[in-house]
Amino acid sequence: MQAKSIDQPSDGDLMQAYAAGDASAFETLYDRHALPVWRFVQRSVQDTALADELVQDVWFSVVRQAAHYEPRARFRTWLFTMAHHRMVDHWRSHKPHASLDAETEDGATLADMLAAESGFGPERRLDSREQAQALLDALAELPAVQREAFLLQAEGGFSLNDIARTTGVSVETAKSRLRYARTRLRETLEATA
Numbered sequence: 372m373q374a375k376s377i378d379q380p381s382d383g384d385l386m387q388a389y390a391a392g393d394a395s396a397f398e399t400l401y402d403r404h405a406l407p408v409w410r411f412v413q414r415s416v417q418d419t420a421l422a423d424e425l426v427q428d429v430w431f432s433v434v435r436q437a438a439h440y441e442p443r444a445r446f447r448t449w450l451f452t453m454a455h456h457r458m459v460d461h462w463r464s465h466k467p468h469a470s471l472d473a474e475t476e477d478g479a480t481l482a483d484m485l486a487a488e489s490g491f492g493p494e495r496r497l498d499s500r501e502q503a504q505a506l507l508d509a510l511a512e513l514p515a516v517q518r519e520a521f522l523l524q525a526e527g528g529f530s531l532n533d534i535a536r537t538t539g540v541s542v543e544t545a546k547s548r549l550r551y552a553r554t555r556l557r558e559t560l561e562a563t564a
Contacts, residue, residue, distance in 0.1 A: 382446030390437040397437075401430065404447065408454050411526040415458055415519055417511060425461060429454045444536065451527045452537045455519070462515075509559040517552035520545055 380388070380396075382403065388396035408429065413422035432453050440449075510518055516538070523529040523537060535545040 383442035386433075386437065386440045386442070386446055390440060397434070400433075400446070404450055405430075407526050407528075408450060411451065411522050412454050412458060414507075414510060414522050414526065415515075416461070421461070425457050426454070429457050432457070445533075447527065448529070448533045448537060451523060451529065451533075455523075455537050505560055505563050506556075509556045509563075512559060513552055513555055517548045517555065520548035521552040521556070524549060 380399075382400060385396040385400050389400065405426075409422060409426050412426050412429075413419060416422055416425065429450070433450065444452075510521070513521065519538060520534050523534045527533075529537065531542050531545050531549070534549065535542045538545065540548075
C-alpha cells in the first residue's frame with residue numbers, strides 16, 4: 372500500500388477533483404493504481420490481451436462514474452470491486468480459455484514478466500523464472516474464488532473486510548478462501564521444490 376505524504380491528496384479527493392474537471396487528478400489516480408489493478412486482472416484471467424481489454428473497461432467506468440462518485444469506501448476498494456465485476460461479467464459471457472505459458476506480442480511469457488531482474492548470473496535468473504512459473508502454475512490450479520481472494524490481498528493489499536465487500540461474501544467466507552488458497556499454494560510449491 373502506498374504511503375500518503377502530507378502534500379499528496381487522497382484518492383477520494385482526486386476523484387472528486389477529476390469529477391470537477393481536473394484531468395491531472397485522473398492521471399494521478401491512474402499512475403497510483405493502474406499496475407496493481409492490471410496485475411490483479413491479468414493474473415485472474417491469465418491472458419494479457421484480455422486483461423488489457425478488461426482493465427481499459429474498468430478505467431472507462433471510472434471516467435463514466437466520476438460525476439456520481441461518493442467516497443463511501445476507499446477508492447482502491449471501489450476500483451478493485453469494479454475490476455472484479457468486470458471479470459465476472461466477462462466470465463458469464465465467455466468461457467475462460469487462456470494459458471499461462473502463452474506468449475505476449477513481444478515473445479515473453481508471463482513467467483518471464485514476473486521473474487525479477489537482478490544482477491545475478493544466468494543460473495540465478497533461471498531459478499527465479501522457474502520459481503515464478505511454479506507460482507503461476509500453482510495459482511492456476513486454485514479454484515477461481517480462492518485465486519481471486521489471494522490476488523486481492525497480494526496485488527491489491529486488501530484486508531479481509533475489503534475482500535469480502537469486493538467479492539460479495541461474508542468475512543468468514545473470504546477468510547476461508549484465503550486460508551485454503553495459501554494452504555494449497557504452499558502444498559503445491561513444496562511438492563515441486
